Amino acid sequence: AQRVTQPEKLLSVFKGAPVELKCNYSYSGSPELFWYVQYSRQRLQLLLRHISRESIKGFTADLNKGETSFHLKKPFAQEEDSAMYYCALSRTSGNTPLVFGKGTRLSVIA
């Protein structure tokens, strides 16, 4: 069965500190992994996807197939990073639905 686990419900860090939001997955195949973000009073939006291998707003995420993880990292947190973050996966072939984790609320303290 496909499953995404985000072990932290809430993560509080000070401004300028490093951030790591954890995501582990279980999937019998080769998945595509995503991070979605929801800022206050805004809709859910894509932050990054592993196949793009790009850095968005200073965030990066590396897919570790051995550990089945896709942790989201940023070296220096900013107050505007405070939001709800969801890790999600889908099959790599076709236009398949997303399986989401329960989300982690990141709070960056000034």
Place this chain on the structure above:
Amino acid sequence: ETGVTQSPTHLIKTRGQQVTLRCSSQSGHNTVSWYQQALGQGPQFIFQYYREEENGRGNFPPRFSGLQFPNYSSELNVNALELDDSALYLCASTSTGLAGGREQYFGPGTRLTVT
């Protein structure tokens, strides 16, 4: 380019009633997916429509049904509402068939409260 829109923004229904939620997909998108997000949970896939036909379904009972229209807009219908149906219902659109066009764009959601 117009984003995904949903209506209504929120509504309150009584247990046993029926409800219809609406979604207009982003311009150029032909695939619509519906998700249910209960409080404190991540979105959970209900079903997906492509070219007016259901193209995948999650673990939801048959009283959850949908439609997609020729203009790619979509409806989610829920019959015999139960208290546990109270949630945020999200619609997401994407464009099937385009290389790299698989990002799902989400609407703002409809907050349904069942009393």
